[in-house]
Amino acid sequence: MIWGKEESLPRAELDELQLAKLKETVKRVYEKVPAYRTKMDERNIKPEKIQSLKDIKELPFTNKKDLRDNYPFGLFAVPKSELVRIHASSGTTGKPTVAGYTRNDLKAWTELVTRIAVLGGASREDTAQICFGYGMFTGALGLHYGLENLGAGVCPTSSGNTQKQIMYMKDFGTTLLVATPSYALHIAEVAKSMGINPSADLKVKTGLFGGEGMTEPMREEMYKLWGSDMKVTQNYGMSELMGPGVSGECLELCGMHINEDHFIPEIINPETGQVLPPGSKGELVITCITKEALPLIRYRTGDITCLMYEPCKCGRTTVRMENLSGRCDDMLIIRGVNVFPTQIEEVLLKTPEIGPHYEIIIDRKNHLDTMEIKVELVDDTLLDSYAKLEELNKRIRGSLKVVLGLDADIKLVAPRSLKRFEGKARRVTDSRNL
Ligand code: DLL
Secondary structure: OOOOHHHHOOHHHHHHHHHHHHHHHHHHHHHHOHHHHHHHHHOOOOHHHOOOHHHHHHOOOEOHHHHHHOOOOOOOOOOHHHOOEEEEEOOOOOOOEEEEEOHHHHHHHHHHHHHHHHHOOOOOOOEEEEOOOOOOOHHHHHHHHHHHHHOOEEEOOOOOOHHHHHHHHHHHOOOEEEEOHHHHHHHHHHHHHOOOOHHHHOOOOEEEEEOOOOOHHHHHHHHHHHOOOOEEEEEEEEOOOOEEEEEEEOOOOOOEEEOOOOEEEEEEOOOOOOEOOOOOOEEEEEEEOOOOOOOOOOEEEEEEEOEEOOOOOOOOOOOEEOOOOEEHHHOEEEOOEEEOHHHHHHHHHOOOOEEEEEEEEEEEEOOEEEEEEEEEEOOHHHHHOHHHHHHHHHHHHHHHHHHHOOOOEEEEEOOOOOOOOOOOOOOEEEOOOO
16 A cells, blocks of 8 residues: 555656645745845855756755754744744753644644555554654654554553553564664563564564664564564654655655655765765755754754655555665764764674663774774673674674775673663763763
């Protein structure tokens, strides 16, 4: 099933629709948002300059700093009285970034998340458990309304209290799980420690995961724990842009379909700001073309991906974004080498003796960057053999060296000894600037 007719429009029709909405949005922000008017005037761009989709590159970028400088509501294009919901993204430094929604924005958001749920194989027959934290985070309420709109039964269990989550899962016959991928793995692990085999004793057959990346080995880990017949997809979004609902994988698992009738994506070189041709990897930039409250223009997401325009077997014509390689600001520079934590994860999770939990600790000793990676053994069997542990340590180190060109100090730790996360996992500690 395809939920929205706009998901399978011929490209020419989609272009036409995008251009009309882009023109309207640019005119509106120019008239209603002083910060945009100033930026556009500085570049001598009037809304009439936008005559084709290509002209989007004339418009100024927006970034997190613009949102912070205009905290909380300065970039909003409607008066506060029009807002019916406000969310915020915590961020790690400074003020949060704030997102507001009018009644129409909420309607659109709900529809877009329903599309994402359908893409991932959800149906009205599902009993869905939302294990994202309810609160200012957009994940929980976003998925909640999208799934209700589809007609699924929604249990807002929120995050945490994992044993109780599992009790509900069992007693309610939950069939669909919404969580960050790391929390989904943790739930399965706790279930096992309670004597419950997630694939045999629970009914969860669909996982809609998002809010953080899920690499392919991590997806394999999901199949191992939750059952090989589970539909495991991930979806992407950002609070500033809307929350979940920007894009999601279909069951063909070949990238995340972007809801292009609401968002225009571009890929730029993060250093020069230059727009890159289709197929190139770079920073994702998104323009919101239907939002009433917060229509961000050319928002620099900081996320690294590439766009794929070839038709998808699922029948949708919307462009797909490759699963993220990381964020521009996730990129670690270690002894001059650019390293994304996802590259490390790919190597680790291909090693059968270790589980999906790890910690990367970067430091500087005697002016030299050091990288320590703590990885957890899957089970206790290796702990008795020093020789086997040494062999494993060497093997992981060797594989990392091949992929990263860097030497890392590997610490193998006992099963279940590393910290677990109920929301987004934080696996990297960079102590160099502390
Ligand atoms: O994480 C919105 C969301 C919630 C999307 C639930 C999907 C499901 P923020 O808290 O503002 O919003 O964080 C946005 O999270 O820029 C990415 O770096 C990261 N992120 C979100 N989804 C994915 C994903 C929500 N599927 C930031 N893969 C984004 C990789 C993701 N990273």
